[in-house]
Amino acid sequence: MLDGDADLFALIRDSGGVTVKCNKGEFLAIFDNEFVEVEGSPGVEGRQPVMTCRTSDCERLEVRKNSNLEVDGEHYKVQRPEPDGTGMTKLVLRK
Numbered sequence: 001m002l003d004g005d006a007d008l009f010a011l012i013r014d015s016g017g018v019t020v021k022c023n024k025g026e027f028l029a030i031f032d033n034e035f036v037e038v039e040g041s042p043g044v045e046g047r048q049p050v051m052t053c054r055t056s057d058c059e060r061l062e063v064r065k066n067s068n069l070e071v072d073g074e075h076y077k078v079q080r081p082e083p084d085g086t087g088m089t090k091l092v093l094r095k
Helices: 005-014 055-060
Strands: 018-022 025-037 045-054 068-071 074-083 088-094
Touching: 005 025, 005 045, 025 055, 045 055, 055 074, 055 088
Parallel strands: none
Antiparallel strands: 018 025, 018 068, 025 045, 045 088, 068 074, 074 088
C-alpha cells in the first residue's frame, strides 16, 4: 500500500523513472511512447508520448497544458494533464 508522496516517488524511481526538465525545475516521471489509435481517424494508429508523475510535482513546478518539457534531449509540449485522484498525473504530450 502506498503512503504519500515519498512512496509515489519510490514507485516512479523503481519503475525506471527518468528526469524531466521544465521551466521551473526537474521532476521524475515514467515515460512511455504508447501505441494508440489516432483521435478522429478510426483504424489509424500511431505513437503517443505520455508520462506519469506525481501530481504534487505538477503543482509545485506549475506543469500544465502547453508546458514545455525535456526528456533525454527531446522536447515535448503538454497536450493535457490527466490527474487520476490518487496523487499521480498522466501527462499526454506532443512533439
